[in-house]
Amino acid sequence: MDMSYQIAVGRPPQSTPSLATHAEGQARIASAGGALDALGTTVTVRKDVEIYSQGDAARHCYQIVSGCVRTVKLMEDGRRQVGEFLLPGDWFGCEALEEHDFAAEAVTPVVLRRFPRHALETLAERDARLGRLLFAIVARELRRARGQVVALGRKTACERIAEFLLQMTQRMPKDKTGAIALPMSRTDMADHLGLTIETVCRTLAVLRRAGAISLSRANLLVRDPVALLAVGCATRH
């Protein structure tokens, strides 16, 4: 079987099986062969620099090699919504119709593979596997966006944060203690979860005091995944 195009669902299977269905894996393409490689160019972007703006014509789409990217919608009055955080292996920008509706910015220094959309489309029409891959990427994005809709529409601050921490723990590489380094600031988290920085801080403090996590700045260790999963956030008060 030709593996030059493949979708890996989830990271290398690691721990926490109860969350397996949450592992909204990244679609990636094995670098081995494929006409795709010839189309891409490698780009590096410094921290906090914009990759494209909202409203830009959608000429390229991207796959992350290393680093973390956020998608951002800015309202005229300055309110900000972070759509999602993207990690190595993740694709973004593929789904744009004519123009990008969100901007993309580097959360950390980032290395990307950049592909011209029209070339990708042309190739996809000759190679059905690539077509399926692109479709799966967008379908996965849609599922993730809908999960966020449920979180923002119907979950409490505590539930949103617990869910977010679990997701990040699934997606990020762990050190030997099982801890991860959150790449984004409190502001980014707040704007992703539809909260304020202060609420994020306070809720993290509650979870820490409850013994569910330990956290100092960026360094996060989920001590009690079950408690986080169960978050009616027992400490209702």
Added chain:
Amino acid sequence: MDMSYQIAVGRPPQSTPSLATHAEGQARIASAGGALDALGTTVTVRKDVEIYSQGDAARHCYQIVSGCVRTVKLMEDGRRQVGEFLLPGDWFGCEALEEHDFAAEAVTPVVLRRFPRHALETLAERDARLGRLLFAIVARELRRARGQVVALGRKTACERIAEFLLQMTQRMPKDKTGAIALPMSRTDMADHLGLTIETVCRTLAVLRRAGAISLSRANLLVRDPVALLAVGCATRH
């Protein structure tokens, strides 16, 4: 040019040009010809009956002929989120990966065209235009979901309702006075907008008193689209 597959963006061009970009048109397929017609079967569903459940294997996808459909996510404790309302011409269920993450239910009596997904996929691999159509449908869904994320994450109750009313006015057929008949209940609206019924009622009352709309039960007339667009919802109090 072969028109058997086409994406019509927006309804027959009707009024309110300032919102043209909002008219997140429905992707539809002209009934004239196309191998697609042979694949579809017509289905009717009574009001409030489920078309598929969340968790169901995704065997079919659908296009609405008449009526209104909602997609619904139900949490274990009964909290409910309505993903979107779908109207004639709209597709749904195409984006599912393995199983549907939301249920689909008839808001009103509904007539559907139902297509087996695997047959659609097979056909799409031979006919690039159908492939592009399916991709565009999912991309459009994704854009809509992201708009909802911004609304739920960063907009006030009043802004969400104003935006919703404008969208519905764009998408629904108007009578000679320019009014529309909202197909869904207050509960559905509330669960779509991440609010309670009471807040929906009260906010509608505020907008009515401000002269921006007139509304009795389901009958809605937007009297002052500019005011609705501008909603900082002046009546902050």
Added chain:
DNA sequence: CGCGCTCTTGACAAGGATCAACACTAGTGG
């Protein structure tokens, strides 16, 4: 060492939720 970040915590305000009562409408059956 001190400046400028981001993060944290506290006090208070407010938007929206909850609880409760009532109004309106459509449907049902006598």
Added chain:
DNA sequence: CCACTAGTGTTGATCCTTGTCAAGAGCGCG
């Protein structure tokens, strides 16, 4: 045809989660 009932919508009173405003703590960097 009317009365009754159940469901949906509306409005009021009150509560609570989260936002706002403010001050301080911790950390990185020149």
